[in-house]
Amino acid sequence: MSKNSVAFRLYVAGESVNSRQAVANLEALCSECLPGRHTIEVLDVFQCPERAMEDGVFLTPTLVILSMDPPRRIVGTLSDRGVVTRMLGMDLASL
Amino acid sequence: MATSTGLAKSPTGITGLDTITHGGLPKGRTTLVEGKAGAGKTVLALQTLVNGARDYGEPGIFVAFEESTERICVNASSFGWDIPSLDEKDLFLLDAQPSADLVQSGGFDLGGMLAALDAKVTAMGAQRIAFDALDIVLGLLEDRNAVRREVYRLHDWLLSRGLTAIITHKAGWRGPESRTTRFDFMQFMVDCTLLLEHEIVKGISQRKLCVVKYRGSSFDANEAATVIGRNGLEVAAFGPESSAYPEASDERVSSGIERLDTMLGGGYHRGASILLTGAPGTAKTTLCGTFVEAACLRGESILFVSFDSPSGEVIRNLKSVGIDLRPFIEQGLLHMRSTRTTVGSADIHLLRVKSDAEACQARCVVIDPLSALSKAAMSYRTQSVVERLVEWSKAHGITLMSSSLLDGDHPDSEGTSMQISTLADTWIHLNYLVRGGERNRGLTIVKSRGTGHSNQVRELIISDEGLTLADVFSAGGEVFMGTLRADKERVDRLERQTAESESRRQKVKLDSEVLEFEARLANLQRELSLKKAEQSALASEEASESSERTAATEEIRTLRGADADTPTGTIGTNE
Numbered sequence: 001m002s003k004n005s006v007a008f009r010l011y012v013a014g015e016s017v018n019s020r021q022a023v024a025n026l027e028a029l030c031s032e033c034l035p036g037r038h039t040i041e042v043l044d045v046f047q048c049p050e051r052a053m054e055d056g057v058f059l060t061p062t063l064v065i066l067s068m069d070p071p072r073r074i075v076g077t078l079s080d081r082g083v084v085t086r087m088l089g090m091d092l093a094s095l
Numbered sequence: 096m097a098t099s100t101g102l103a104k105s106p107t108g109i110t111g112l113d114t115i116t117h118g119g120l121p122k123g124r125t126t127l128v129e130g131k132a133g134a135g136k137t138v139l140a141l142q143t144l145v146n147g148a149r150d151y152g153e154p155g156i157f158v159a160f161e162e163s164t165e166r167i168c169v170n171a172s173s174f175g176w177d178i179p180s181l182d183e184k185d186l187f188l189l190d191a192q193p194s195a196d197l198v199q200s201g202g203f204d205l206g207g208m209l210a211a212l213d214a215k216v217t218a219m220g221a222q223r224i225a226f227d228a229l230d231i232v233l234g235l236l237e238d239r240n241a242v243r244r245e246v247y248r249l250h251d252w253l254l255s256r257g258l259t260a261i262i263t264h265k266a267g268w269r270g271p272e273s274r275t276t277r278f279d280f281m282q283f284m285v286d287c288t289l290l291l292e293h294e295i296v297k298g299i300s301q302r303k304l305c306v307v308k309y310r311g312s313s314f315d316a317n318e319a320a321t322v323i324g325r326n327g328l329e330v331a332a333f334g335p336e337s338s339a340y341p342e343a344s345d346e347r348v349s350s351g352i353e354r355l356d357t358m359l360g361g362g363y364h365r366g367a368s369i370l371l372t373g374a375p376g377t378a379k380t381t382l383c384g385t386f387v388e389a390a391c392l393r394g395e396s397i398l399f400v401s402f403d404s405p406s407g408e409v410i411r412n413l414k415s416v417g418i419d420l421r422p423f424i425e426q427g428l429l430h431m432r433s434t435r436t437t438v439g440s441a442d443i444h445l446l447r448v449k450s451d452a453e454a455c456q457a458r459c460v461v462i463d464p465l466s467a468l469s470k471a472a473m474s475y476r477t478q479s480v481v482e483r484l485v486e487w488s489k490a491h492g493i494t495l496m497s498s499s500l501l502d503g504d505h506p507d508s509e510g511t512s513m514q515i516s517t518l519a520d521t522w523i524h525l526n527y528l529v530r531g532g533e534r535n536r537g538l539t540i541v542k543s544r545g546t547g548h549s550n551q552v553r554e555l556i557i558s559d560e561g562l563t564l565a566d567v568f569s570a571g572g573e574v575f576m577g578t579l580r581a582d583k584e585r586v587d588r589l590e591r592q593t594a595e596s597e598s599r600r601q602k603v604k605l606d607s608e609v610l611e612f613e614a615r616l617a618n619l620q621r622e623l624s625l626k627k628a629e630q631s632a633l634a635s636e637e638a639s640e641s642s643e644r645t646a647a648t649e650e651i652r653t654l655r656g657a658d659a660d661t662p663t664g665t666i667g668t669n670e
Binding site for chain 1: 189190191193194197198199200201202203204205206207208209210211213214215232235
């Protein structure tokens with residue numbers, strides 16, 4: 001993973017509509033804006049509820065940007081791509 | 096507790112709440128607790144879970160959306176609930192506060208929380224769950240439909256898990272007509288709704304709770320006063336059934352005034368509630384004092400609550416009439432409490448009286464004056480507080496003495512603002528009778544249940560030796576007291592003396608008249624017997640004369656020889 005690579009972890013709740021949208025939105029964003037500079041870990045809280053409890057993830061979907069210090073969280077379907085890119089400090093217009 | 100439908104219930108263990116809900120919250124169903132900020136929703140939810148875990152063997156999970164778990168533990172410890180001492184398997188606190196810098200992009204749901212909780216419920220075998228301030232997280236959802244969707248998701252999960260759930264929710268209650276919040280549908284979803292209210296009346300906090308609905312169960316629909324006290328929430332409800340009362344006692348306890356005991360046929364009944372009414376200064380507190388003294392002399396523990404009058408003053412004032420309470424305090428028999436009415440609502444005061452009395456195991460409780468409570472706030476609430484006070488004292492066999500000022504608007508009526516007279520077993524009224532420039536204290540036993548009692552007004556005499564009762568002087572339909580009584584008694588004595596000497600004089604006169612008549616009678620009798628003697632003498636004289644004349648006639652006839660056998664010699668003697 002390069003120095004500029006972004007690590008994402010996405011908590012989803014099974015196959016719920018919000019969760020499916022979030023996965024799709026994140027993948028689209030990454031392939032467009034961060035090609036080859038990202039990793040995505042998808043965690044299903046139904047499969048590992050203890051992780052959700054430990055990590056304090058109660059609203060799904062929740063995106064955690066692990067590569068930021070401290071890690072930042074975004075709740076929701078990520079339908080507004082600008083929220084993610086602004087948090088990553090990327091100027092959407094320049095991309 | 097049995098209900099008409101046999102619906103299973105989970106007791107909350109909150110004093111009074113299980114009474115008005117006829118057994119507790121619906122088991123395996125959801126209860127909505129609504130109220131404004133500070134109404135006591137969190138306390139109710141947490142208390143139900145703590146009691147469930149500790150006393151009913153029902154493990155629980157508390158999901159906090161508004162406060163950190165540390166703060167909840169601190170708040171709980173102020174009510175004496177030691178959450179850290181409970182096993183985490185029995186009570187689990189989940190900090191589910193959305194972070195303050197929560198960034199949102201698009202729609203979301205509560206799936207993560209339910210998944211996490213589902214695992215936890217299974218692991219713990221939890222039976223109770225509380226979602227505190229669900230409105231916080233619902234407020235983050237994008238629209239009305241999302242809120243509805245998530246609430247139904249939550250509700251379905253709760254039902255499928257058979258959890259007894261409490262959802263607290265901030266909401267203003269503006270009357271049934273105007274309630275149109277986006278969370279209204281929750282009302283229809285849940286099986287039970289409790290409404291908590293907190294308001295400030297005349298500067299004093301007043302709390303109340305109302306069961307708005309309870310599907311499939313009867314409940315008390317009336318508003319009930321609540322108090323958040325040292326042990327958490329307490330709901331004012333009528334406690335034990337009458338069958339739970341101890342047997343009515345025939346034992347008498349002294350009033351501390353011998354003659355009053357006599358008037359009452361031996362004293363007050365043990366376990367009775369005694370009401371003293373009267374205007375200020377009619378010696379109500381002094382009568383309380385004699386009762387306290389008598390109780391302490393019997394070696395009983397007694398609680399004396401004085402409102403708006405420091406204990407020191409009460410003790411000093413009673414000492415001036417010969418009642419020294421200090422030794423009893425030192426012996427640990429007398430527990431004096433002094434409080435200002437304005438420090439809390441009538442319900443708060445009742446709670447304190449009860450806990451103080453139970454702490455010192457009081458057999459008697461004196462509240463002077465009880466009417467101070469009506470000053471505290473809304474009078475309709477005070478009425479219920481007084482009823483509960485009387486009921487509580489009866490259930491514990493405590494002899495309760497309370498004094499009451501008369502209603503200022505009707506100083507002449509023997510009624511009280513709190514209508515407590517109907518609740519009193521013995522009612523003693525003290526009043527001033529003003530006549531001839533003097534005020535004197537009159538004492539009347541208005542009623543005394545289950546005992547014969549004197550119907551007479553007595554004069555209450557207070558000296559530095561203590562109290563006693565004097566017979567009042569009544570004459571010509573009027574009652575006299577004080578100096579007038581003394582005057583009247585003196586006048587009466589003089590009159591009586593005059594009357595006595597007059598009758599003595601009359602007697603002497605009559606005696607002499609009788610004697611005179613008797614003398615005259617004797618004279619007349621003597622004369623009568625003389626006359627009678629004369630009469631009989633005359634009669635015998637007449638008789639001898641006539642017989643002599645007969646004899647002479649015979650002789651003449653013989654002498655004349657008129658008859659053959661008549662000797663002639665007889666006639667000759669007649670010549």
